[in-house]
Amino acid sequence: xxxxxxxxxxxxxxxxxxxxxxxxxxxxxxxxxxxxxxxxxxxxxxxxxxxxxxxxxxxxxxxxxxxxxxxxxxxxxxxxxxxxxxxxxxxxxxxxxxxxxxxxxxxxxxxxxxxxxxxxxxxxxxxxxxxxxxxxxxxxxxxxxxxxxxxxxxxxxxxxxxxxxxxxxxxxxxxxxxxxxxxxxxxxxxxxxxxxxxxxxxxxxxxxxxxxxxxxxxxxxxxxxxxxxxxxxxxxxxxxxxxxxxxxxxxxxxxxxxxxxxxxxxxxxxxxxxxxxxxxxxxxxxxxxxxxxxxx
Amino acid sequence: xxxxxxxxxxxxxxxxxxxxxxxxxxxxxxxxxxxxxxxxxxxxxxxxxxxxxxxxxxxxxxxxxxxxxxxxxxxxxxxxxxxxxxxxxxxxxxxxxxxxxxxxxxxxxxxxxxxxxxxxxxxxxxxxxxxxxxxxxxxxxxxxxxxxxxxxxxxxxxxxxxxxxxxxxxxxxxxxxxxxxxxxxxxxxxxxxxxxxxxxxxxxxxxxxxxxxxxxxxxxxxxxxxxxxxxxxxxxxxxxxxxxxxxxxxxxxxxxxxxxxxxxxxxxx
Numbered sequence: 001x002x003x004x005x006x007x008x009x010x011x012x013x014x015x016x017x018x019x020x021x022x023x024x025x026x027x028x029x030x031x032x033x034x035x036x037x038x039x040x041x042x043x044x045x046x047x048x049x050x051x052x053x054x055x056x057x058x059x060x061x062x063x064x065x066x067x068x069x070x071x072x073x074x075x076x077x078x079x080x081x082x083x084x085x086x087x088x089x090x091x092x093x094x095x096x097x098x099x100x101x102x103x104x105x106x107x108x109x110x111x112x113x114x115x116x117x118x119x120x121x122x123x124x125x126x127x128x129x130x131x132x133x134x135x136x137x138x139x140x141x142x143x144x145x146x147x148x149x150x151x152x153x154x155x156x157x158x159x160x161x162x163x164x165x166x167x168x169x170x171x172x173x174x175x176x177x178x179x180x181x182x183x184x185x186x187x188x189x190x191x192x193x194x195x196x197x198x199x200x201x202x203x204x205x206x207x208x209x210x211x212x213x214x215x216x217x218x219x220x221x222x223x224x225x226x227x228x229x230x231x232x233x234x235x236x237x238x239x240x241x242x243x244x245x246x247x248x249x250x251x252x253x254x255x256x257x258x259x260x261x262x263x264x265x266x267x268x269x270x271x272x273x274x275x276x277x278x279x280x281x282x283x284x285x286x287x288x289x290x291x292x293x294x295x296x
Numbered sequence: 297x298x299x300x301x302x303x304x305x306x307x308x309x310x311x312x313x314x315x316x317x318x319x320x321x322x323x324x325x326x327x328x329x330x331x332x333x334x335x336x337x338x339x340x341x342x343x344x345x346x347x348x349x350x351x352x353x354x355x356x357x358x359x360x361x362x363x364x365x366x367x368x369x370x371x372x373x374x375x376x377x378x379x380x381x382x383x384x385x386x387x388x389x390x391x392x393x394x395x396x397x398x399x400x401x402x403x404x405x406x407x408x409x410x411x412x413x414x415x416x417x418x419x420x421x422x423x424x425x426x427x428x429x430x431x432x433x434x435x436x437x438x439x440x441x442x443x444x445x446x447x448x449x450x451x452x453x454x455x456x457x458x459x460x461x462x463x464x465x466x467x468x469x470x471x472x473x474x475x476x477x478x479x480x481x482x483x484x485x486x487x488x489x490x491x492x493x494x495x496x497x498x499x500x501x502x503x504x505x506x507x508x509x510x511x512x513x514x515x516x517x518x519x520x521x522x523x524x525x526x527x528x529x530x531x532x533x534x535x536x537x538x539x540x541x542x543x544x545x546x547x548x549x550x551x552x553x554x555x556x557x558x559x560x561x562x563x564x565x
Contacts, residue, residue, distance in 0.1 A: 233405025
Protein backbone atom coordinates (compact mmCIF):
# COMPACT_ATOMS: atom_id res chain seq x y z
CA UNK A 1 0.00 0.00 0.00
CA UNK A 2 2.76 2.38 1.14
CA UNK A 3 4.87 1.32 -1.82
CA UNK A 4 2.07 1.87 -4.28
CA UNK A 5 1.47 5.38 -2.97
CA UNK A 6 5.19 6.13 -3.14
CA UNK A 7 5.27 5.20 -6.80
CA UNK A 8 1.88 6.63 -7.73
CA UNK A 9 2.37 10.20 -6.52
CA UNK A 10 5.48 11.23 -8.52
CA UNK A 11 4.37 8.99 -11.40
CA UNK A 12 0.97 10.60 -11.59
CA UNK A 13 2.45 14.08 -11.35
CA UNK A 14 4.77 13.47 -14.30
CA UNK A 15 2.06 11.78 -16.37
CA UNK A 16 -0.27 14.73 -15.86
CA UNK A 17 2.27 17.56 -16.16
CA UNK A 18 4.81 16.12 -18.55
CA UNK A 19 3.36 13.39 -20.75
CA UNK A 20 -0.18 14.74 -21.21
CA UNK A 21 1.05 18.27 -22.15
CA UNK A 22 3.39 16.69 -24.64
CA UNK A 23 0.52 14.72 -26.20
CA UNK A 24 -1.50 17.93 -26.38
CA UNK A 25 1.32 19.60 -28.32
CA UNK A 26 1.41 16.63 -30.65
CA UNK A 27 -2.34 16.83 -31.18
CA UNK A 28 -2.36 20.59 -31.78
CA UNK A 29 0.49 20.25 -34.27
CA UNK A 30 -1.92 18.14 -36.35
CA UNK A 31 -4.79 20.62 -36.00
CA UNK A 32 -5.69 23.73 -37.99
CA UNK A 33 -5.58 27.34 -36.88
CA UNK A 34 -9.04 28.81 -36.20
CA UNK A 35 -10.51 32.10 -35.09
CA UNK A 36 -11.92 30.80 -31.84
CA UNK A 37 -11.00 30.10 -28.23
CA UNK A 38 -8.84 28.00 -28.13
CA UNK A 39 -7.50 29.15 -31.53
CA UNK A 40 -7.36 25.77 -33.23
CA UNK A 41 -9.67 23.09 -34.55
CA UNK A 42 -10.81 20.31 -34.07
CA UNK A 43 -11.59 20.00 -30.39
CA UNK A 44 -12.72 16.65 -29.09
CA UNK A 45 -16.47 16.50 -28.49
CA UNK A 46 -17.30 13.40 -26.46
CA UNK A 47 -21.02 14.16 -26.26
CA UNK A 48 -21.48 12.83 -29.77
CA UNK A 49 -19.98 9.48 -28.84
CA UNK A 50 -18.12 7.46 -31.45
CA UNK A 51 -19.07 9.78 -34.29
CA UNK A 52 -17.45 12.70 -32.46
CA UNK A 53 -14.23 10.75 -31.92
CA UNK A 54 -14.16 9.69 -35.58
CA UNK A 55 -14.72 13.27 -36.78
CA UNK A 56 -12.00 14.43 -34.44
CA UNK A 57 -9.41 12.05 -35.79
CA UNK A 58 -10.35 12.55 -39.42
CA UNK A 59 -9.82 16.33 -39.01
CA UNK A 60 -6.20 15.84 -37.96
CA UNK A 61 -3.57 16.07 -40.68
CA UNK A 62 0.09 16.84 -41.36
CA UNK A 63 -0.67 20.12 -43.07
CA UNK A 64 1.46 22.17 -40.64
CA UNK A 65 4.45 19.99 -41.24
CA UNK A 66 4.07 20.31 -45.00
CA UNK A 67 3.80 24.05 -44.45
CA UNK A 68 7.09 24.03 -42.49
CA UNK A 69 8.89 22.40 -45.40
CA UNK A 70 7.50 24.81 -47.99
CA UNK A 71 8.33 28.04 -46.14
CA UNK A 72 12.06 28.91 -46.28
CA UNK A 73 12.03 30.55 -42.87
CA UNK A 74 11.67 27.32 -40.92
CA UNK A 75 14.30 25.10 -42.43
CA UNK A 76 16.68 28.05 -42.51
CA UNK A 77 16.02 28.55 -38.81
CA UNK A 78 16.69 24.87 -38.06
CA UNK A 79 19.93 24.90 -40.07
CA UNK A 80 21.07 28.16 -38.55
CA UNK A 81 20.30 26.88 -35.01
CA UNK A 82 22.37 23.78 -35.72
CA UNK A 83 25.18 25.90 -37.08
CA UNK A 84 25.15 28.38 -34.19
CA UNK A 85 24.99 25.57 -31.61
CA UNK A 86 27.83 23.67 -33.31
CA UNK A 87 30.17 26.65 -33.68
CA UNK A 88 29.56 27.85 -30.14
CA UNK A 89 30.12 24.33 -28.77
CA UNK A 90 33.53 24.21 -30.49
CA UNK A 91 34.37 27.70 -29.23
CA UNK A 92 33.35 26.70 -25.69
CA UNK A 93 35.66 23.69 -25.95
CA UNK A 94 38.48 25.91 -27.20
CA UNK A 95 38.03 28.29 -24.25
CA UNK A 96 37.12 25.67 -21.65
CA UNK A 97 39.77 23.03 -22.26
CA UNK A 98 42.81 25.17 -21.33
CA UNK A 99 41.02 26.32 -18.16
CA UNK A 100 40.12 22.75 -17.15
CA UNK A 101 43.67 21.65 -17.98
CA UNK A 102 45.16 24.43 -15.87
CA UNK A 103 42.85 23.51 -12.97
CA UNK A 104 43.86 19.85 -13.17
CA UNK A 105 47.53 20.78 -12.98
CA UNK A 106 47.13 23.35 -10.21
CA UNK A 107 48.31 22.39 -6.69
CA UNK A 108 45.78 20.15 -4.92
CA UNK A 109 45.04 22.69 -2.21
CA UNK A 110 43.96 25.32 -4.79
CA UNK A 111 41.52 23.05 -6.56
CA UNK A 112 38.45 23.40 -4.33
CA UNK A 113 38.71 27.20 -4.62
CA UNK A 114 39.12 27.01 -8.40
CA UNK A 115 36.12 24.65 -8.63
CA UNK A 116 34.10 27.12 -6.60
CA UNK A 117 35.11 29.95 -8.94
CA UNK A 118 33.80 27.93 -11.90
CA UNK A 119 30.54 26.95 -10.20
CA UNK A 120 29.71 30.35 -8.72
CA UNK A 121 28.62 31.99 -12.01
CA UNK A 122 26.35 28.98 -12.63
CA UNK A 123 24.32 29.85 -9.50
CA UNK A 124 24.06 33.49 -10.57
CA UNK A 125 21.10 34.40 -12.72
CA UNK A 126 21.47 33.31 -16.34
CA UNK A 127 19.55 36.38 -17.51
CA UNK A 128 21.91 38.73 -15.66
CA UNK A 129 24.98 37.08 -17.14
CA UNK A 130 23.55 37.57 -20.64
CA UNK A 131 22.55 41.13 -19.78
CA UNK A 132 26.12 41.94 -18.70
CA UNK A 133 27.29 41.48 -22.29
CA UNK A 134 24.89 44.07 -23.73
CA UNK A 135 26.86 46.83 -21.99
CA UNK A 136 30.16 45.33 -23.13
CA UNK A 137 29.41 44.63 -26.78
CA UNK A 138 27.27 47.62 -27.77
CA UNK A 139 28.67 50.33 -30.07
CA UNK A 140 29.54 52.64 -27.19
CA UNK A 141 30.21 49.65 -24.92
CA UNK A 142 33.33 48.78 -22.93
CA UNK A 143 34.92 46.58 -25.57
CA UNK A 144 34.72 49.29 -28.24
CA UNK A 145 35.87 51.96 -25.79
CA UNK A 146 38.86 49.77 -24.98
CA UNK A 147 39.69 48.93 -28.61
CA UNK A 148 39.52 52.60 -29.60
CA UNK A 149 41.59 53.63 -26.56
CA UNK A 150 44.44 51.29 -27.50
CA UNK A 151 44.08 52.48 -31.08
CA UNK A 152 43.22 49.12 -32.63
CA UNK A 153 40.11 50.47 -34.36
CA UNK A 154 39.08 53.98 -35.36
CA UNK A 155 35.35 53.53 -35.24
CA UNK A 156 33.27 51.19 -33.10
CA UNK A 157 32.75 47.64 -34.35
CA UNK A 158 29.19 46.41 -34.63
CA UNK A 159 29.13 43.31 -32.45
CA UNK A 160 25.90 43.49 -30.50
CA UNK A 161 22.89 42.22 -32.48
CA UNK A 162 25.02 39.97 -34.66
CA UNK A 163 25.70 36.23 -34.54
CA UNK A 164 29.12 36.94 -32.99
CA UNK A 165 27.42 38.35 -29.90
CA UNK A 166 25.31 35.16 -29.75
CA UNK A 167 28.48 33.03 -29.82
CA UNK A 168 30.01 35.11 -27.04
CA UNK A 169 26.84 34.80 -24.97
CA UNK A 170 26.60 31.02 -25.37
CA UNK A 171 30.32 30.46 -24.65
CA UNK A 172 30.10 32.66 -21.57
CA UNK A 173 26.95 31.20 -20.05
CA UNK A 174 27.66 27.52 -20.83
CA UNK A 175 31.40 27.54 -20.02
CA UNK A 176 30.99 25.80 -16.61
CA UNK A 177 29.20 22.88 -18.33
CA UNK A 178 32.31 22.34 -20.47
CA UNK A 179 34.96 22.95 -17.80
CA UNK A 180 33.53 20.62 -15.14
CA UNK A 181 33.36 17.30 -17.08
CA UNK A 182 36.70 17.94 -18.82
CA UNK A 183 38.32 18.80 -15.50
CA UNK A 184 36.84 15.65 -13.95
CA UNK A 185 38.54 13.38 -16.52
CA UNK A 186 41.84 15.30 -16.52
CA UNK A 187 42.00 15.32 -12.74
CA UNK A 188 41.70 11.50 -12.58
CA UNK A 189 44.47 11.04 -15.13
CA UNK A 190 47.51 9.11 -13.96
CA UNK A 191 50.49 11.49 -14.06
CA UNK A 192 52.94 8.60 -14.40
CA UNK A 193 51.62 8.02 -17.94
CA UNK A 194 53.06 11.37 -18.95
CA UNK A 195 56.37 10.53 -17.29
CA UNK A 196 56.41 7.20 -19.12
CA UNK A 197 55.77 8.97 -22.44
CA UNK A 198 58.57 11.40 -21.75
CA UNK A 199 60.92 8.60 -20.70
CA UNK A 200 60.16 6.90 -23.99
CA UNK A 201 61.29 9.96 -25.86
CA UNK A 202 58.17 12.10 -26.31
CA UNK A 203 58.58 15.83 -25.92
CA UNK A 204 56.14 17.42 -23.44
CA UNK A 205 54.14 18.71 -26.35
CA UNK A 206 53.86 15.26 -27.93
CA UNK A 207 52.97 13.73 -24.58
CA UNK A 208 50.12 16.24 -24.30
CA UNK A 209 48.70 15.42 -27.74
CA UNK A 210 49.23 11.64 -27.58
CA UNK A 211 48.37 10.97 -23.92
CA UNK A 212 46.44 13.79 -22.27
CA UNK A 213 44.10 14.66 -25.13
CA UNK A 214 42.95 11.08 -25.92
CA UNK A 215 42.42 10.34 -22.22
CA UNK A 216 40.24 13.45 -21.83
CA UNK A 217 37.88 12.28 -24.57
CA UNK A 218 34.93 11.14 -22.43
CA UNK A 219 34.90 14.46 -20.59
CA UNK A 220 35.21 16.44 -23.81
CA UNK A 221 32.32 14.52 -25.39
CA UNK A 222 30.12 14.96 -22.30
CA UNK A 223 30.95 18.68 -22.15
CA UNK A 224 30.18 19.18 -25.84
CA UNK A 225 26.74 17.58 -25.52
CA UNK A 226 25.98 19.54 -22.35
CA UNK A 227 26.60 22.74 -24.32
CA UNK A 228 25.18 21.69 -27.69
CA UNK A 229 21.81 20.33 -26.50
CA UNK A 230 20.61 23.42 -24.59
CA UNK A 231 22.22 25.82 -27.10
CA UNK A 232 20.11 24.35 -29.90
CA UNK A 233 16.81 25.40 -28.33
CA UNK A 234 18.18 28.61 -26.80
CA UNK A 235 15.83 31.58 -26.68
CA UNK A 236 17.17 34.20 -24.27
CA UNK A 237 20.64 34.67 -25.81
CA UNK A 238 19.56 35.13 -29.46
CA UNK A 239 16.74 37.46 -28.48
CA UNK A 240 18.89 39.71 -26.26
CA UNK A 241 22.28 39.60 -28.02
CA UNK A 242 21.34 38.52 -31.54
CA UNK A 243 19.95 40.73 -34.26
CA UNK A 244 16.94 40.53 -36.51
CA UNK A 245 18.93 38.33 -38.90
CA UNK A 246 19.83 35.85 -36.14
CA UNK A 247 17.54 32.92 -36.83
CA UNK A 248 17.18 30.40 -34.04
CA UNK A 249 14.37 27.95 -33.72
CA UNK A 250 13.63 28.79 -30.07
CA UNK A 251 13.03 32.39 -31.10
CA UNK A 252 10.90 31.35 -34.08
CA UNK A 253 8.72 29.15 -31.86
CA UNK A 254 8.30 32.00 -29.35
CA UNK A 255 7.28 34.49 -32.05
CA UNK A 256 5.00 32.01 -33.78
CA UNK A 257 3.19 31.55 -30.49
CA UNK A 258 3.19 35.01 -28.92
CA UNK A 259 3.23 37.32 -31.97
CA UNK A 260 1.51 35.36 -34.74
CA UNK A 261 -0.67 33.42 -32.29
CA UNK A 262 -0.47 30.43 -34.60
CA UNK A 263 -0.55 27.62 -32.05
CA UNK A 264 -0.68 24.70 -34.52
CA UNK A 265 2.44 25.90 -36.36
CA UNK A 266 4.26 26.65 -33.08
CA UNK A 267 3.47 23.10 -31.93
CA UNK A 268 4.72 21.63 -35.20
CA UNK A 269 7.95 23.64 -34.83
CA UNK A 270 8.32 22.19 -31.32
CA UNK A 271 7.81 18.61 -32.52
CA UNK A 272 10.46 18.98 -35.25
CA UNK A 273 12.90 20.55 -32.77
CA UNK A 274 12.43 17.52 -30.51
CA UNK A 275 13.00 15.12 -33.39
CA UNK A 276 16.28 16.91 -34.19
CA UNK A 277 17.32 16.77 -30.53
CA UNK A 278 16.75 13.03 -30.21
CA UNK A 279 19.98 12.17 -32.07
CA UNK A 280 22.40 14.13 -29.84
CA UNK A 281 20.49 13.07 -26.71
CA UNK A 282 20.74 9.36 -27.56
CA UNK A 283 24.46 9.75 -28.40
CA UNK A 284 25.01 11.59 -25.11
CA UNK A 285 23.21 8.86 -23.13
CA UNK A 286 25.40 6.23 -24.77
CA UNK A 287 28.58 8.15 -23.93
CA UNK A 288 27.48 8.49 -20.30
CA UNK A 289 26.65 4.78 -20.05
CA UNK A 290 29.99 3.77 -21.54
CA UNK A 291 31.75 6.01 -19.02
CA UNK A 292 29.75 4.60 -16.12
CA UNK A 293 30.64 1.06 -17.20
CA UNK A 294 34.32 2.00 -17.57
CA UNK A 295 34.32 3.41 -14.04
CA UNK A 296 32.72 0.43 -12.34
CA UNK B 297 54.22 16.80 -8.10
CA UNK B 298 52.17 18.81 -10.53
CA UNK B 299 53.93 21.35 -12.70
CA UNK B 300 51.97 24.46 -13.47
CA UNK B 301 53.45 25.74 -16.71
CA UNK B 302 53.37 29.33 -17.95
CA UNK B 303 50.66 28.25 -20.38
CA UNK B 304 48.53 26.93 -17.51
CA UNK B 305 48.93 30.15 -15.52
CA UNK B 306 48.00 32.29 -18.52
CA UNK B 307 44.96 30.21 -19.44
CA UNK B 308 43.69 30.17 -15.85
CA UNK B 309 44.14 33.94 -15.51
CA UNK B 310 42.47 34.74 -18.83
CA UNK B 311 39.74 32.17 -18.22
CA UNK B 312 38.74 33.53 -14.84
CA UNK B 313 39.05 37.10 -16.11
CA UNK B 314 36.58 36.18 -18.87
CA UNK B 315 34.19 34.64 -16.32
CA UNK B 316 34.32 37.48 -13.80
CA UNK B 317 35.05 40.79 -15.59
CA UNK B 318 31.54 41.10 -17.10
CA UNK B 319 29.96 40.68 -13.69
CA UNK B 320 32.48 43.04 -12.11
CA UNK B 321 31.63 45.74 -14.65
CA UNK B 322 27.94 45.21 -13.92
CA UNK B 323 28.53 45.71 -10.19
CA UNK B 324 30.80 48.76 -10.58
CA UNK B 325 28.42 50.56 -12.91
CA UNK B 326 25.46 49.99 -10.61
CA UNK B 327 27.09 52.73 -8.47
CA UNK B 328 27.31 55.12 -11.40
CA UNK B 329 25.76 58.58 -11.11
CA UNK B 330 24.83 58.74 -14.80
CA UNK B 331 21.88 57.06 -16.47
CA UNK B 332 24.26 56.04 -19.26
CA UNK B 333 25.51 52.67 -18.19
CA UNK B 334 28.80 52.89 -20.08
CA UNK B 335 30.03 56.35 -19.00
CA UNK B 336 31.34 56.85 -15.48
CA UNK B 337 30.06 60.05 -13.85
CA UNK B 338 30.86 59.63 -10.18
CA UNK B 339 29.79 57.39 -7.31
CA UNK B 340 26.15 57.21 -6.32
CA UNK B 341 23.72 54.79 -4.76
CA UNK B 342 20.66 56.47 -6.21
CA UNK B 343 19.76 53.55 -8.51
CA UNK B 344 19.32 51.35 -5.48
CA UNK B 345 16.90 53.95 -4.11
CA UNK B 346 15.02 53.98 -7.42
CA UNK B 347 14.93 50.20 -7.41
CA UNK B 348 13.36 50.01 -3.96
CA UNK B 349 10.79 52.65 -4.91
CA UNK B 350 9.84 50.68 -8.04
CA UNK B 351 6.74 48.93 -6.76
CA UNK B 352 6.21 46.75 -9.82
CA UNK B 353 9.73 45.41 -9.35
CA UNK B 354 9.19 44.72 -5.63
CA UNK B 355 5.88 42.96 -6.38
CA UNK B 356 7.59 40.82 -9.01
CA UNK B 357 10.38 39.95 -6.57
CA UNK B 358 7.79 38.86 -4.00
CA UNK B 359 5.94 36.69 -6.53
CA UNK B 360 9.26 35.15 -7.62
CA UNK B 361 10.24 34.27 -4.05
CA UNK B 362 6.83 32.72 -3.35
CA UNK B 363 6.94 30.66 -6.53
CA UNK B 364 10.52 29.56 -5.84
CA UNK B 365 9.74 28.59 -2.24
CA UNK B 366 6.62 26.55 -2.98
CA UNK B 367 7.86 24.93 -6.18
CA UNK B 368 11.24 23.94 -4.73
CA UNK B 369 9.64 22.51 -1.59
CA UNK B 370 7.08 20.42 -3.46
CA UNK B 371 9.74 19.44 -6.00
CA UNK B 372 12.04 18.25 -3.22
CA UNK B 373 9.35 15.98 -1.75
CA UNK B 374 8.34 14.58 -5.16
CA UNK B 375 11.91 14.35 -6.43
CA UNK B 376 13.10 12.50 -3.32
CA UNK B 377 10.18 10.09 -3.65
CA UNK B 378 10.98 9.55 -7.32
CA UNK B 379 14.68 8.93 -6.57
CA UNK B 380 13.78 6.45 -3.82
CA UNK B 381 11.40 4.63 -6.15
CA UNK B 382 13.98 4.45 -8.94
CA UNK B 383 16.90 3.35 -6.79
CA UNK B 384 15.26 1.20 -4.12
CA UNK B 385 11.97 -0.17 -5.39
CA UNK B 386 13.26 -2.52 -8.08
CA UNK B 387 10.93 -3.44 -10.90
CA UNK B 388 7.36 -2.28 -11.28
CA UNK B 389 4.99 -1.79 -14.15
CA UNK B 390 5.95 1.17 -16.31
CA UNK B 391 9.36 1.73 -14.72
CA UNK B 392 10.99 2.53 -18.08
CA UNK B 393 8.40 5.19 -18.82
CA UNK B 394 8.89 6.59 -15.32
CA UNK B 395 12.66 6.93 -15.61
CA UNK B 396 12.22 8.37 -19.09
CA UNK B 397 9.90 11.04 -17.72
CA UNK B 398 12.47 11.87 -15.02
CA UNK B 399 15.31 12.39 -17.49
CA UNK B 400 13.44 13.90 -20.44
CA UNK B 401 12.67 17.28 -18.82
CA UNK B 402 16.40 17.76 -18.14
CA UNK B 403 17.16 17.92 -21.85
CA UNK B 404 13.84 19.35 -23.06
CA UNK B 405 14.23 22.86 -24.50
CA UNK B 406 12.53 25.36 -22.19
CA UNK B 407 10.39 26.76 -25.00
CA UNK B 408 8.81 23.33 -25.49
CA UNK B 409 8.24 22.69 -21.78
CA UNK B 410 6.67 26.13 -21.47
CA UNK B 411 4.48 25.76 -24.55
CA UNK B 412 3.24 22.29 -23.62
CA UNK B 413 2.35 23.26 -20.04
CA UNK B 414 0.54 26.38 -21.21
CA UNK B 415 -1.51 24.30 -23.67
CA UNK B 416 -2.38 21.91 -20.84
CA UNK B 417 -3.50 24.73 -18.51
CA UNK B 418 -5.67 26.17 -21.28
CA UNK B 419 -7.12 22.75 -22.14
CA UNK B 420 -8.21 22.11 -18.54
CA UNK B 421 -9.28 25.72 -18.05
CA UNK B 422 -6.89 26.61 -15.22
CA UNK B 423 -6.42 30.38 -14.84
CA UNK B 424 -2.81 31.41 -15.25
CA UNK B 425 -1.13 32.92 -12.21
CA UNK B 426 1.11 31.96 -9.32
CA UNK B 427 -0.39 28.45 -9.12
CA UNK B 428 0.37 27.60 -12.74
CA UNK B 429 3.98 28.85 -12.47
CA UNK B 430 4.43 26.77 -9.29
CA UNK B 431 3.07 23.66 -11.07
CA UNK B 432 5.38 24.23 -14.04
CA UNK B 433 8.49 24.87 -11.97
CA UNK B 434 7.77 21.92 -9.69
CA UNK B 435 7.59 19.61 -12.69
CA UNK B 436 11.02 20.33 -14.12
CA UNK B 437 12.71 20.98 -10.75
CA UNK B 438 11.60 17.60 -9.33
CA UNK B 439 13.61 15.90 -12.05
CA UNK B 440 16.77 17.77 -11.04
CA UNK B 441 16.15 16.96 -7.36
CA UNK B 442 15.62 13.32 -8.23
CA UNK B 443 18.94 13.12 -10.11
CA UNK B 444 20.84 14.75 -7.21
CA UNK B 445 19.20 12.54 -4.56
CA UNK B 446 19.53 9.30 -6.53
CA UNK B 447 23.28 9.77 -6.92
CA UNK B 448 23.49 9.86 -3.11
CA UNK B 449 21.10 6.90 -2.68
CA UNK B 450 23.14 4.77 -5.08
CA UNK B 451 26.35 5.38 -3.17
CA UNK B 452 25.26 4.44 0.34
CA UNK B 453 25.09 1.03 1.91
CA UNK B 454 21.62 -0.47 1.62
CA UNK B 455 22.30 -2.95 4.43
CA UNK B 456 21.83 -0.08 6.93
CA UNK B 457 18.18 0.11 5.91
CA UNK B 458 17.85 -3.66 6.00
CA UNK B 459 19.33 -3.74 9.52
CA UNK B 460 16.73 -1.21 10.69
CA UNK B 461 13.94 -3.33 9.16
CA UNK B 462 15.35 -6.49 10.81
CA UNK B 463 15.37 -4.71 14.16
CA UNK B 464 11.64 -4.09 13.84
CA UNK B 465 11.36 -0.67 12.23
CA UNK B 466 8.49 -0.13 9.82
CA UNK B 467 9.59 0.84 6.28
CA UNK B 468 8.56 4.42 7.01
CA UNK B 469 10.55 4.49 10.27
CA UNK B 470 13.57 3.02 8.51
CA UNK B 471 13.31 5.77 5.92
CA UNK B 472 12.84 8.57 8.46
CA UNK B 473 15.46 7.39 10.99
CA UNK B 474 18.13 5.85 8.75
CA UNK B 475 17.81 6.83 5.09
CA UNK B 476 16.73 10.44 5.44
CA UNK B 477 19.57 11.57 7.76
CA UNK B 478 22.11 10.00 5.41
CA UNK B 479 20.72 11.53 2.21
CA UNK B 480 19.89 14.87 3.92
CA UNK B 481 22.82 16.81 2.35
CA UNK B 482 21.71 15.71 -1.12
CA UNK B 483 18.10 16.60 -0.34
CA UNK B 484 19.19 20.06 0.81
CA UNK B 485 21.32 20.64 -2.28
CA UNK B 486 18.42 19.43 -4.40
CA UNK B 487 16.17 21.99 -2.73
CA UNK B 488 18.72 24.76 -3.27
CA UNK B 489 19.12 23.78 -6.91
CA UNK B 490 15.34 23.75 -7.41
CA UNK B 491 15.04 27.13 -5.67
CA UNK B 492 17.72 28.72 -7.87
CA UNK B 493 16.32 27.21 -11.07
CA UNK B 494 12.92 28.64 -10.22
CA UNK B 495 14.32 32.10 -9.36
CA UNK B 496 16.20 32.11 -12.64
CA UNK B 497 13.60 30.84 -15.06
CA UNK B 498 12.34 33.24 -17.71
CA UNK B 499 11.04 31.09 -20.56
CA UNK B 500 8.74 28.64 -18.75
CA UNK B 501 7.43 31.41 -16.47
CA UNK B 502 6.66 33.60 -19.50
CA UNK B 503 4.46 30.87 -20.96
CA UNK B 504 2.70 29.93 -17.74
CA UNK B 505 2.34 33.33 -16.01
CA UNK B 506 -0.83 35.27 -16.43
CA UNK B 507 -1.45 39.00 -16.22
CA UNK B 508 -2.02 38.62 -12.46
CA UNK B 509 1.48 37.34 -11.71
CA UNK B 510 4.75 38.61 -13.15
CA UNK B 511 8.04 37.19 -11.97
CA UNK B 512 11.30 39.10 -11.66
CA UNK B 513 12.98 37.52 -14.71
CA UNK B 514 9.96 38.44 -16.87
CA UNK B 515 10.21 42.00 -15.55
CA UNK B 516 13.98 42.15 -16.13
CA UNK B 517 13.63 40.71 -19.64
CA UNK B 518 11.02 43.21 -20.75
CA UNK B 519 13.03 46.11 -19.34
CA UNK B 520 16.33 44.87 -20.82
CA UNK B 521 14.75 44.55 -24.26
CA UNK B 522 14.33 48.34 -24.20
CA UNK B 523 18.05 48.76 -23.44
CA UNK B 524 20.42 48.70 -20.48
CA UNK B 525 19.36 50.52 -17.34
CA UNK B 526 21.30 51.28 -14.15
CA UNK B 527 18.36 50.02 -12.11
CA UNK B 528 18.82 46.55 -13.57
CA UNK B 529 22.53 46.82 -12.74
CA UNK B 530 21.61 47.57 -9.12
CA UNK B 531 19.25 44.61 -9.02
CA UNK B 532 21.91 42.37 -10.58
CA UNK B 533 24.44 43.49 -7.97
CA UNK B 534 22.05 42.55 -5.16
CA UNK B 535 21.43 39.11 -6.73
CA UNK B 536 25.15 38.49 -7.35
CA UNK B 537 25.90 39.51 -3.74
CA UNK B 538 23.29 37.16 -2.26
CA UNK B 539 24.43 34.25 -4.45
CA UNK B 540 28.12 34.78 -3.62
CA UNK B 541 27.50 34.91 0.13
CA UNK B 542 25.14 31.93 -0.09
CA UNK B 543 27.42 29.67 -2.15
CA UNK B 544 30.56 30.49 -0.15
CA UNK B 545 28.90 29.96 3.24
CA UNK B 546 27.21 26.74 2.05
CA UNK B 547 30.56 25.34 0.96
CA UNK B 548 32.25 26.42 4.21
CA UNK B 549 29.50 24.74 6.24
CA UNK B 550 29.74 21.51 4.27
CA UNK B 551 33.55 21.57 4.49
CA UNK B 552 33.35 21.98 8.28
CA UNK B 553 30.82 19.13 8.49
CA UNK B 554 33.14 16.86 6.50
CA UNK B 555 36.19 17.71 8.66
CA UNK B 556 34.12 17.13 11.79
CA UNK B 557 32.95 13.74 10.53
CA UNK B 558 36.48 12.67 9.62
CA UNK B 559 37.72 13.75 13.08
CA UNK B 560 34.90 11.82 14.78
CA UNK B 561 35.61 8.74 12.70
CA UNK B 562 39.28 8.92 13.62
CA UNK B 563 38.38 9.39 17.30
CA UNK B 564 36.12 6.33 17.13
CA UNK B 565 38.98 4.22 15.77
